[in-house]
Amino acid sequence: MTKKQLTPDFIFESSWEVCNKVGGIYTVLSTRANTLQKTIQDRIIFIGPDVWKEKESPYFLEDRKLFAEWQWLAKDQGLSVRVGRWTVPGEPIAILVDFAPYFEKKNEIYGWLWEHYQVDSLHAYGDYDEASMFSYAAALVVESMYHYLQNHCDQFPTSHVVYHANEWMCGLGALYINNKVPEIGTIFTTHATSIGRSIAGNQKPLYDYLFAYNGDQMAYELNMQSKHSIEKQTAHHVDCFTTVSDITANECLELLDKPVDVVLPNGFDNRFVPRSTAFDKKRKEARKRMLQVANALLGEQLTDDTIIVSTSGRYEFRNKGIDVFVEAMNRLLRDRDLKKKVLAFIEVPGWVGEPRKDLQERLADPQAQYDSALEVPQVTHWLHNMGHDNVLSMMKYYDMHNRREDSVKVVFLPCYLDGHDGVMNLTYYDVMLGNDLCIYPSYYEPWGYTPLEAIAFKVPCITTDLAGFGLWANKTFGHDGELKDGVKVIHRTDYNYSEVADIIKDTVADFSNMSQAEIDACRSNAVKLSKKALWSNFIKYYNVAYDIALRKAETRISKNKNNNQ
Structure with a gap:
């Protein structure tokens, strides 16, 4: 007898491209949102960077009444957030977080990351710091809101909660949730491996030699150690590791030394x-x-x-x-x-x-x-x-x-x-x-x-x-x-x-x-x-990923309970 699929009560999903139109991931998330809204109305919550600050965003409409009590609580906790709706079909809830305050804690955060997951942040440059601080801030938002929902909102079931992180840029947050809030099932999607893209972009043959490339060695050669390190460790430690196509699944296996759990093809609205x-x-x-x-x-x-x-x-x-x-x-x-x-x-x-x-x-x-x-x-x-x-x-x-x-x-x-x-x-x-x-x-x-x-x-x-x-x-x-x-x-x-x-x-x-x-x-x-x-045909793959993450979280919780008895 097959087990009934576990479905999430809440999904938190973070990406640098939430309410921030800079690439293809914006299209993936913004078009999928409508399908998810139909199944778990207003219990899919997207978290993006507050790159707009005081400026008006064409993709975000603030609503101070949405989770108003939590907004005050978040402020007391030192989180600088704006809550509202993403102005795309389905108008899902979006939380934009200001990550600038965490730069001063950068070394402490990277030290914790090395101590717990051996992520090498020493060779960071370019957008690594910015992405990492956003990822950390997004995880603090998820942690805060999860505990708030559990303690203050009886009308919302919270036994099955998923955190979905997109790209290496959100890896740090996925590892933080994995460590600090083990009740939440974690999913990580790499839309393209940082090393694969770099090999291809540097005029090296990627496909004929894929079996022979060592991801760690290529990261060293191409000066990509930090991005590769966070991506690889996130892939190995989350509850469900995913990518968007069979061809990238092969890349993940060879360059990140980790097979994906599910392929999540990109649908369309x-x-x-x-x-x-x-x-x-x-x-x-x-x-x-x-x-x-x-x-x-x-x-x-x-x-x-x-x-x-x-x-x-x-x-x-x-x-x-x-x-x-x-x-x-x-x-x-x-x-x-x-x-x-x-x-x-x-x-x-x-x-x-x-x-x-x-x-x-x-x-x-x-x-x-x-x-x-x-x-x-x-x-x-x-x-x-x-x-x-x-x-x-x-x-x-x-x-x-x-x-x-x-x-x-x-x-x-x-x-x-x-x-x-x-x-x-x-x-x-x-x-x-x-x-x-x-x-x-x-x-x-x-x-x-x-x-x-x-x-x-x-x-x-x-x-x-x-x-x-x-x-x-x-x-x-x-x-x-x-x-x-x-x-x-x-x-x-x-x-x-x-x-x-x-x-x-x-x-x-x-x-x-x-x-x-x-x-x-x-x-x-x-x-x-x-x-x-269409997303209506592809959402079933996401349901498989949610089920895998939730089952792993359940196993982890029961193991922790047994160990504490």
């Missing part, structure tokens, strides 16, 4: 994808704006039958495959099978200076047409490091200057698409709608939200089987994904860069030869696949 008529209207608007920007920059009249493609994500030139994207577009310039013009956007935030005034002047009159390109017609915003930027340098090396005779134009849009960038002035999701095809040829990508977002917006995409999402797509299809399936999954290795670039080039050329009926089928299959990745 498609409620903000526009429906039917609104969708078509927004798609037309996006395409019109993208072509307007390109035409003003290039001094051309690209029409609506131009194929618009893009890549996007963090500016990790090799890891995200931005280098392969540029390579593929360069090769596409000479491809005789290409039947339409291609406009390729690279939507990756760089070290942006300001929007181009000359481009803004041209865009001020949407009816105007120009027959000469602006100076440097490859970029929409000036950068601080024009001479050393990877994208611009590679385009210069290949002599890609968006000449009038070129059938492929590549435009670098190096800013966050928040709707206020000064040139495109559309949000990322609105721009996404205008694409015909999205291309994400990742080399290192534990999951891959960008391709999942693309297909949710009916945009077929190209990715690789070195992305967790690509592997999942192949597994779901039962074969290697092809463009007609909505997702083309290219086999990528440490060494087949050139082959990947050729396959992308050929796929775009093939797409230019497709009939409208074939394109419609592609788009329809893309959406079908995206629906299989």
Whole structure:
């Protein structure tokens, strides 16, 4: 007889990206929140850093009445917190904590960490201290609130409580809770190992040699000892260790010497994808704006039958495959099978200076047409490091200057698409709608939200089987994904860069030869696949993780009781 799954009465979850939109983890947590709210309304509590202080946060709405009694208690305990709601679907409770006061106790905290868990904080630099102090503060919040709920709130059951820490940045807090509040089940999710990302980012072959790498040795070689140490010790000591894909699970086993307990794939909430008529209207608007920007920059009249493609994500030139994207577009310039013009956007935030005034002047009159390109017609915003930027340098090396005779134009849009960038002035999701095809040829990508977002917006995409999402797509299809399936999954290795670039080039050329009926089928299959990745389908993996953590906590409590008798 199988045991009934234990379910949490309360979940505390911390991340540097709670109410702080800086990366993909923000999307993971903010879209999952709605599903959790439906099952344990207002008993999922997110804890994030108070990076806003006195400024108004666009992602957080303070509510002094929420847990008002505890807020006073927390203040008496020296905790500086703001309680409110995260302004995302489901509006979960969020607590923002000021971690600055703990810097003066830093050495004492690190000493405790070494004494109890042998975490090496001696080699810390960069964001290690900031993340650790936040993590410590978040754990104090959980400890304080847990005891408050137990002692003051009879209406809330508190026998099953989980603390979920995301990334090495929250590892210290997970270890603190593990030690100080053993009744709470702890979960740790690594979204990418710090060492794996560093190996890949330092141009070393990760996959063929993964079995031979020693994580501790590589941490020493790459000056990553402290981040690796906290990540490894947290993985070994929490009740349930998780990651986001099979490919990263393998990485954890080899580099952290710890198999994961559960893989938690990243789901999606498609409620903000526009429906039917609104969708078509927004798609037309996006395409019109993208072509307007390109035409003003290039001094051309690209029409609506131009194929618009893009890549996007963090500016990790090799890891995200931005280098392969540029390579593929360069090769596409000479491809005789290409039947339409291609406009390729690279939507990756760089070290942006300001929007181009000359481009803004041209865009001020949407009816105007120009027959000469602006100076440097490859970029929409000036950068601080024009001479050393990877994208611009590679385009210069290949002599890609968006000449009038070129059938492929590549435009670098190096800013966050928040709707206020000064040139495109559309949000990322609105721009996404205008694409015909999205291309994400990742080399290192534990999951891959960008391709999942693309297909949710009916945009077929190209990715690789070195992305967790690509592997999942192949597994779901039962074969290697092809463009007609909505997702083309290219086999990528440490060494087949050139082959990947050729396959992308050929796929775009093939797409230019497709009939409208074939394109419609592609788009329809893309959406079908995206629906299989909704949180409603993926939350079951989290339920397994909660069960594991709660059972371990139960075992620990009964063992402690027996030892004390």
